[in-house]
Amino acid sequence: MSRGFIPCGTNDKTLNVRGLIPANRRNVMARKKEYVLSALSDAHLRGIGKVAAQWSSLEYNILRVITDIARTDHKTTLVMLAAQGFTSWCEILKALSGDVTPKPKPQNNTPTVLETLITEMTALHRHRNSIVHCSWDAPFGLTPGMGLIGAYPLPTPKSHEKAKGSGLKKRQADPLFAIEYSAKEMLSISRKIDKAQTALLSWRRQWLREHGKETAQ
Secondary structure, rough: OOEEEEEEEOOOOOOOOOOEHHHHHHEEEEEEEEHHHHOOOHHHHHHHHHHHHHHHHHHHHHHHHHHHHHHHOOOHHHHHHHHOHHHHHHHHHHHHHHHOOOOOOOOOOOOOOOEEEEEEHHHHHHHHHHHOOOOOOOOOOOOOOHHHHOOOOOOOOOOOEEEEEEOOOOOOOOEEEEEEEHHHHHHHHHHHHHHHHHHHHHHHHHHHHHOOOOOOO
């Protein structure tokens, strides 16, 4: 190991990135643990939080709808389905409800209400994953952990500007991709998630009425 470099994992509290950090950059790198806070404005942070919170609520209600349609209890649904995810839950919801277009689908097929809703939620799911799982402190094109971020921090974006980061696509030959969202775009997505949840619960009430549960709330 060359002199002047200190490996991560030592007791030096100023180190908080992977790899080797030049000792003469320690004062700069001391801010690394809070770099994400300088990579995002307060408005962007609020946007990320709202997207995350709204999506968690939507996921809970998808499982709630499955519980009601399957006529079981919530604990049983969680035991059976918690290890799966959004895509599987949507397929189960379609299978249980029967609210799908019969196959083979005609050329002039009109999707059912549930199919349309799931298409909308799937698009929102991609946005949610990008926003919540983005490495906002690793702008696209910079290599995390090599000292570039700490040595050359980007200016904090204003609330109307797009925050920039990197995401990873699983099982892709070129997995790294750029992510950019303004705070306004994040808030718009959180509102669309909330609207999708309202539509899902409305569909649930209609389905339960049509299948003999007139008192469903």
